[in-house]
Amino acid sequence: AGAKDDTxxxxxxxxxxxxxxxxxxxxxxxxxxxxxxxxxxxQLVIGGVTGWCTGFIFQxxxxxxxxxxxxxxxxxxxxxxxxxxxxxxxxxxxxxxxAKQQLKFHSSGNKMPPExxxxxxxxxxxxxxxxxxxxxxxxxxxxxMAS
Numbered sequence: 001a002g003a004k005d006d007t008x009x010x011x012x013x014x015x016x017x018x019x020x021x022x023x024x025x026x027x028x029x030x031x032x033x034x035x036x037x038x039x040x041x042x043q044l045v046i047g048g049v050t051g052w053c054t055g056f057i058f059q060x061x062x063x064x065x066x067x068x069x070x071x072x073x074x075x076x077x078x079x080x081x082x083x084x085x086x087x088x089x090x091x092x093x094x095x096x097x098x099a100k101q102q103l104k105f106h107s108s109g110n111k112m113p114p115e116x117x118x119x120x121x122x123x124x125x126x127x128x129x130x131x132x133x134x135x136x137x138x139x140x141x142x143x144x145m146a147s
Contacts, residue, residue: 040132047136054137055144 038046079085127134 043130043132044136047133047138048140048143051137051140051142052144052147053140055141056147057144058141059145059147 076085080087
């Protein structure tokens with residue numbers, strides 16, 4: 001009978017997501033701050049639980065890494081003492097002096113590259129928008145590190 005003339009708009013997702021931050025890609029374009037979505041108690045609980053989990057894992061991984069690095073140094077010292085390896089301390093000293101000079105050179109500028117500065121600005125804006133969640137996370141992280 002009657003022909004229906006439908007027109008469709010095409011949405012190019014690759015072009016749409018190209019210049020969007022990663023969290024907007026995951027959580028939707030209008031996710032906003034958590035303060036707009038959750039009440040204070042919920043934000044504190046979410047921040048506290050995620051902070052505690054992160055702190056607990058950070059503590060366990062940190063102990064494991066410290067044990068591995070310390071054990072490695074201990075084994076290297078034993079190997080050096082028994083004569084299995086020889087350390088050229090003059091070369092070590094020369095390389096340490098080069099590293100110190102490079103650190104002095106790079107730290108004298110005190111200028112961040114623009115891409116790092118933009119990321120830092122994004123993090124600061126996120127933290128300011130989600131102060132309660134951030135506070136809960138910080139408290140939970142400290143409790144996780146202590147447990």
